Amino acid sequence: MKILFLIGNDPPVGAVSEWSEIKNYKDKGYLSPGKDYFRIFKALEHNSEFEKEILLARKNAGLPEKGISWDDYYYNYYLESLRVYSEQDKSKYKDFFIKVEKEVNRIKKNITLDTFITDQLDNLIIGGFVFPHDIPISYGAYPEEETISGKDYNGVFIHISHEITLNELKTYIDNNWRNIFRLIKYLPPKSKYYISKRDLRIVELKDKENMEWDEIIKTIIKEFVIDDFDGKLNKISVKRAYGRAKKRLNSIANDPHKDK
Structure with missing residues (x-):
């Protein structure tokens, strides 16, 4: 599953998938995702459980397996408020978004996700794209370089990129502790002499x-x-x-x- 990061806002001016592309836009002053935001969503490309849920959601919503392209979505759905549609088309688009919202709620019940991901679930289902946002707090893990399974880590971190309050930090950890603890369980056993x-x-x-x-x-x-x-x-x-x-x-x- 490939995720596209939209650049700019109202309307986005492009959709890219690599950090080097994002950085080019960022250097030009466009609204674009930060590194933490990029890292979180990029990791989803390799999450088989998440991909399975997205593919099922698209099937249930009557979407192609790979979703709708950004260009198609932009011209036919994103700009709907600027177009004049027939009553039949209005009903069609309303039904479309109802189906997507139903799948968003289904996925939120099935798997625990960071709130920044759940906020973008509808876009991920529709076409695998996300709008740029800033993340003041994020968590993640450093992969163990000797891993074979791909599920071993040598450190878990919480990254703070903007000023926050102690209460905001505690709330974030409480809301995301289940996923953070999952990462902690993959850490190697504590050893006084362990050297990677x-x-x-x-x-x-x-x-x-x-x-x-x-x-x-x-x-x-x-x-x-x-x-x-x-x-x-x-x-x-x-x-x-x-x-x-x-x-x-x-x-x-x-x-x-x-x-x-």
């Missing part, structure tokens, strides 16, 4: 190959096939990973008589 394959490689590149930090970053991105579109892998994060790994390595080989 990536962090071990960072130590090796620094200590044995005497690489500079910039070289290490490029090597790690290449070897572990990391899509670092938001620049999370930088000198600060790599130095921290190096320090963390060295500390654990030293603790493993620590001489018990050294401090006596």
Whole structure:
């Protein structure tokens, strides 16, 4: 399932699917989704349970399996308030949106979704597109680079991009705790000596190959096939990973008589 991100508002000026395309519009001053918003909806493309629900919704609503194209929706539905329709067409469009709304409610009962996703469910059912919005709080997980199943993570985070109150944060966590806890359950068991394959490689590149930090970053991105579109892998994060790994390595080989 491919999700399109609409650019601009009243009316949108385009529909794109990749962050590089969004950034081009953003640099030109168009209203466009932020990184957190992009990341959340992009992840849905790989969620088989969600895709199954969307496909069923389209079938129940009488829509094509791939939904309606943005151009088709824009000219035939989005601009309906600006057109003059016959009574028959009005009835047709009213019935269309009633069916979509029915499927939105069905999906909301079947699976637990972030409120930012449920607000866009009708658009996702119709054609797999979402309108740009800003997300002050979001959550997610860092995938474990050694995973085979694709369901293992090495960290769960809550990201705050704008000023919020303590009550807003508590409310957000309460409303989304079920999904956050699902991610937490996929975290590895706590281990004093656990060092990821990536962090071990960072130590090796620094200590044995005497690489500079910039070289290490490029090597790690290449070897572990990391899509670092938001620049999370930088000198600060790599130095921290190096320090963390060295500390654990030293603790493993620590001489018990050294401090006596």
